[in-house]
Amino acid sequence: PDQVFxxxxxxxxxxLPRGSTSLDFAYAIHSSLGNHCHVAKVNGRLQSIHATLRNxxxxxxxxxxxxxxxxxxxxxxxxxxxxxxxRRYHNAKRRRKLEAxxxxxxxxxxxxxxxxxxxxxVNGAVSNGAAPDLMNDFISESALLAAAADADAEQxxxxxxxxxxxxxxxxxxxxxxxxxxxxxxxxxPI
Numbered sequence: 183p184d185q186v187f188x189x190x191x192x193x194x195x196x197x198l199p200r201g202s203t204s205l206d207f208a209y210a211i212h213s214s215l216g217n218h219c220h221v222a223k224v225n226g227r228l229q230s231i232h233a234t235l236r237n238x239x240x241x242x243x244x245x246x247x248x249x250x251x252x253x254x255x256x257x258x259x260x261x262x263x264x265x266x267x268x269r270r271y272h273n274a275k276r277r278r279k280l281e282a283x284x285x286x287x288x289x290x291x292x293x294x295x296x297x298x299x300x301x302x303x304v305n306g307a308v309s310n311g312a313a314p315d316l317m318n319d320f321i322s323e324s325a326l327l328a329a330a331a332d333a334d335a336e337q338x339x340x341x342x343x344x345x346x347x348x349x350x351x352x353x354x355x356x357x358x359x360x361x362x363x364x365x366x367x368x369x370x371p372i
Contacts, residue, residue, distance in 0.1 A: 184199060184200050185197050185198060185199060185200060186198050186199075186200055186202060186235055186236060186237050186239075187237055187238065188207055188235050188237075188238070188239045188240070188241050189238070189239070189240045189241070190211070190240075190241070190242075191240065191242045196210050196211070196241075198210060198235065198260075198261060199260050199261050200260075201234055201260045202234070202235050202259075202260045202261055203231060203232050203233060203234060203235060203258065203259060203260065204219070204222030204224065204229060204230075204231045204232075204233065204235060204241055204243065205219055205222075205231045205232065205255060205258065205259050205264060206235075206259050206260055206261040206263075206264045207222070207235060207241045207243065208222075208231070208243045209259070209261065209263055209264035209267050209268075210261065210263060210264070211243070213267045213270075213271075215243055215245060216251070216264060216267055216268075217249075217250060217251050217267070217271055218245040218246060218247060218249050218250070219231050219243055219244075219245055219249070220244050220245055220246045220249055221243075221244045222241055222242065222243055222244070223241070223242040223244070224239050224240070224241050224242075225239055225240055226240070231243075232258050250271070250275075251267075251268045251271050251272070253268070253272055255268050256268045256269060
């Protein structure tokens with residue numbers, strides 16, 4: 183068989199691919215359980231979360247709120263669900279960092295242009311004068327902020343060695359932001 187059947191402490195059966203670990207088991211129950219998994223009790227004994235499970239094992243997961251999944255966990259799990267959840271966690275974490283960085287970059291640029299964010303946040307400032315059409319290519323403010331941080335990172339890479347064309351015509355909102363950040367455009371319509 184290509185599966186192992188393990189039990190929760192309440193006796194529910196969880197089907198997992200052969201070679202699965204306690205971490206796979208935790209993610210099969212709930213992503214939050216997997217994301218904060220600390221140790222596992224298998225058949226009443228403490229065991230590493232990376233140890234392989236066998237048919238009939240009774241698995242209990244202990245968590246800690248301060249833990250988060252390590253990127254290396256993706257290589258240690260077998261189930262597709264666990265791999266996806268670990269990737270999802272790290273992508274969301276990266277996006278939150280990008281959004282925070284993008285907000286700082288965009289606010290700094292808006293302040294330099296004399297546009298202060300309104301009660302509507304960065305969107306309000308963008309749509310009220312700095313670059314009226316900038317939001318058109320973005321679904322949300324968070325998408326704009328993440329794109330701003332990505333554009334800033336690309337500029338940093340370019341500044342470290344790659345040559346850039348002096349006058350590039352912007353074709354997307356991301357290009358517009360990159361040019362705004364460089365000061366090449368003067369709050370002109372796209």
